[in-house]
Amino acid sequence: MSSTIKWYWFASPQTFYPLAGTLARWSGVLAAVLAAAGLYVGFFVAPTDAQQGEAYRIIFIHVPAAWMSMFLYVVMAFWAAIGLAFNTRLSGMMASAIAPTGALFTFIALWTGSLWGRPTWGAYWVWDARLTSELILLFLYLGFMALQAAIDDPRRADRAGAVLAIVGVINVPIIYYSVKWWNTLHQGASVSLTRAPSMASTMLAGMLLMALAFWAYSIAVSLARVRCIMRERE
């Protein structure tokens, strides 16, 4: 069997539906285990920050949530684009299934950032480039969901949503590079692929564990939601 045929086999709803159920369950279990480990490291192993005191412990959820908010948008736009290009039904359903979780992580990133900003900067909110572009990301998610909800025919809703999702993807690099392009109050990246992270290794470990936990959680809820969408549409 050639690899092309295998991909079509996975893309058929009859195969995908039970597979998604199994994957969702195990991802959920993995998310719980990783979150327990991440919270343990974050609260009991990582030391108090010399400058920020205990308020810095918010970053163990803030940074992973912010990463997920951007990453999920790219994945959503990717499935939307595939659906638009190849007219595959499952791709559009995947995009719709990811949107609410992406919106939720965007809200969590904004909320926790605000509660971190007050004790650290002295303000819950400032109209700085990083914060403003992240708020626009939340509106893009909500706009995508509202647009899809407003159109009765699911195939037309998928196509209209796809156009919005693809255009909005331009906002993701703007969020990511905002701290370099503009003189923002928000600090630059502490973790990057090109240099050593500028934080204690136990702090980094806690943050990465929480990031993996959010990742597994997102897979679990997106797959569970796509199963609901499949049942509702067929």
Next chain:
Amino acid sequence: MNWGGWSEFWAMGGKAFYVWGSYGVTLACLAAEVWVLWRRAREAKA
């Protein structure tokens, strides 16, 4: 170990409102999403 006892842990060095406000709302959001999804899955099957 960072904390002298549980009361010190919950106090978070005087930043309890911000730290627990962040963790509490995050947990509530994720729990709400799972609950809504669980109900939706049950209705979709019925």
